[in-house]
């Protein structure tokens with residue numbers, strides 16, 4: 265398949281394989297602590313156990329443990345991305361953020377620091393700090409957009425409207441920070457056209473990277489209640505692969521594909537169960553993309569503009 269993958273991009277930039285190490289900075293989220301809501305996004309299992317692990321000893325200790333876990337395949341010269349994925353990793357006073365992230369910019373073994381957050385948690389002081397850190401070590405900021413459709417955003421309790429995302433993208437872009445946008449395929453009430461519209465929007469937003477992720481139904485979430493009541497039906501594997509192919513064709517070749525599927529916490533995964541076998545899913549994606557001759561960007565221009573219509577072969 266002809267796609268601009270994360271591993272290919274890392275080899276191009278750093279000349280070696282780069283491993284992402286998931287770290288927990290000990291944050292919470294305004295959508296969970298009562299500031300916006302206390303229930304979280306409808307699909308989010310934060311607080312139910314899947315997020316709360318591995319924080320012992322602080323971030324440096326977490327890093328060493330995570331490196332040890334991949335050492336047998338990474339080798340002595342490997343480089344890493346310190347990846348703060350859980351919760352909202354800029355949701356704290358700027359001095360706490362500095363104390364957490366600044367020491368990481370000194371580490372030779374880190375190729376980059378990747379910080380997942382909400383676009384409504386990127387005030388000017390935080391943006392300036394990230395820009396300052398970015399001068400010492402590449403800092404990537406991952407924004408949880410999920411969808412551009414306001415009715416879906418309300419249904420999943422995302423907690424911010426689309427212009428907030430637009431402003432965050434501008435603020436990050438103006439400071440030269442790399443932007444990775446997280447999009448979920450298969451959200452409740454969304455058609456394939458709506459997913460394609462979201463991906464086209466991201467393509468035009470100037471994002472340097474994207475993560476495409478299947479919606480998982482996890483135990484303890486509102487989505488699980490809807491799924492049990494038959495109000496939510498997850499995508500089938502065939503539907504997901506076909507939609508993914510459309511999305512990849514809509515993304516300009518300059519956009520790095522950080523993820524083509526996700527692996528939800530298996531201890532909590534209720535549906536779709538086919539997604540638990542990530543290797544098999546990726547094999548199916550590779551086979552289908554080869555059969556359909558999927559080429560990233562084949563349905564769009566370099567600026568991301570493209571016909572917004574089904575394009576599967």
Ligand code: SF4
Nearest residue numbers: 293295304305308351
């Ligand atoms: S913003 Fe992220 S951490 Fe917060 S509730 Fe939503 S998915 Fe969970």
